[in-house]
Amino acid sequence: MNIRSLAAALAASVTLSFGAAQATDLEVTHWWTSGGEAAAVAELAKAFNATGNKWVDGAIAGGGDTARPIMISRITGGDPMGATQFNTGRQADELVEAGLMQDVTEVAKAEGWDKIINPPSLYKSCVKDGKWFCVPINIHSWQWMWMNNGVFEKIGKPVPKNWNEFVADVPDLQKAGIIPLAVGGQSWQSNGLFGVLQVALGGVDLWKKVNVDKDAKVAGGPEMLKIFKAAAQAREWSKDTKVQDWNQATNLVITGKAAAQIMGDWAQGEFAVAGKVAGKDYTCLPGLGVNEVISTGGDSFYFPKQKDPEKTKAQLVLAKTLLDKNTQVAFNLKKGSLPVRGDVDLAAANDCMKKGLEILKKGSVLPDGSQTLSPDTTGQLQDVIDKFWHDLSITPEEAQKQYAAIIAKAD
Incomplete structure (x- = not known):
């Protein structure tokens, strides 16, 4: 179905069900500003505009850490937008509890969201006291490493199939003047990378004991120390990245200045915009090729009361x-994420998306950290990792001690 036909179908079905009496402008705030993200947002805007209403784009540059305080300030200050993005999880809980968010249960029940959203953990974050307050729109997973195939051809090596093979290639990459691992300067990037290492090298059980059970003994134990030591290696390999934004780091991989990046599947949108083909120009390793698993994070839209x-x-x-x-199909193909609906046609999915779908089908999933830890705890842990990442004098042992102390009192 082309976009014009889709537009007509959406306009008819939505108007009949919910009776939009007149065209209405609705400001939608989000932090999707990179090339791939903008292309994905455009699909949402097209679909909404097709209903006879108008998507007024309220993109906020700088990522979620910059955008969320602005969004929250507007909502609590009496200047609410029509809809706003938050990561799926607990970020908007206090706004819901304060009665500032619109109840969308009417739509959820009419559409049977509880039967079509998969896995169920995604929509459970939206339901409070039996009422729906948000719409999860994608499954985003951090558990990926992206590699430029041409870089490894340049050094005469096959593309690594797992983290250990990549580690073995680092000396040759450095000798060729190639940054082994591109990591931008924002704190959430190094924090996310640390989480990927934790799952891939420590295993799902270790991750759950720390992030779900909040076991401080495990967080301060020998298995977690191995993760901190691996992160110390990674920070050394990435020190020449010298860019701030995640998509700038992705571009270093796309252009062959860096070999790899550990980043969520949204990075795939940047490869698509650059005209790169999965499996040919670049390779993706879910779970770093060691523990193939998908974390079921993502994005949800909330609707502040009007x-x-x-x-x-x-x-x-x-x-x-x-x-x-x-x-769902149009947006997620551009975004690089997986759809939350399990009943959509993804015949156009590329090599990397197919890998993710297969892992999801097997049920090899774990919740995202934002679903298991409060924003306050997440922020404290991120601060520890950020300082560790940017201060090479901080030892793995010192950072781990601080990390375990936060887990001990985590909520």
Whole structure:
């Protein structure tokens, strides 16, 4: 179905169900500003505009850490947007508890979201006291490493099939003047990389004991020390990256200035915009090729309460539109993420998306950290990893001690 046909179908189905009496402008805030992200957002805007309403884009540059405080300030300060992105999990819990978010249960029940969203852990983050307050729109996983195939051809080596093979190639990469591992300067990037190492090298059980059970003894134990030592190696290999944003680091891999990047599957959108083909120009390793698993994080949209009833109607229309089958496919193919609907046609999926879908089908999944730890705890842990990453004088043992102390009192 082409976009014009999709537009007409969406307009008819949404208007009939929720009666948008007139065209309504709805400001939507988010932090998707890279090339691949902008292409994905455009698909959401097209689908919503097709209903007769208008998506007013409120992109905030700088990533989630910059955007979330701005979004929260506007909502609590009486200047709410029509809809806003948060990561799926606990980031908006206090806003919901304060009664500032619109209940979208009407749409959720009419559309049977509890039956089509997979895995169920995604929508459970949206449900409070039996009421729905958000719409999960994708499955994003951190558990990936992206590699430029041409770089390894340049050094006369096959593309690594796992982390250990990559580690063995690092000396040759450095000798050729290639950055082994590209990592941007923002704290969430090094924190996310650390989490990937924890799952891939320590295993799912270790990750769950620390992040779900909040076991401080395990967090301070020998297995976690191995992760900190691996992270110390990685920070040494990445020190010449010298860029701030994650997509700038991705571009270093795309252009062959760096060999690899550990980053969530949203990085795939940048490769797509650059015209690169999965399996030919670049390779993706889920779980670093060691523990193939998908973390079921992602993004959800919330709908701050409005005084204008027409905007409230438009919010319900947008909620339905976001989970429409065609919208799910169009958005996620551009975003690099997996759809939350298990009943959509993904014949156009590329090599990396197919790997993710197969892992999801096997049930090799774990929750995202934002679903198991409070924003406060997440922020404290991120601060520890950020300092460790950028201060080479901090030893793995010192960083681990601070990390375990936070887990001991985590909520």
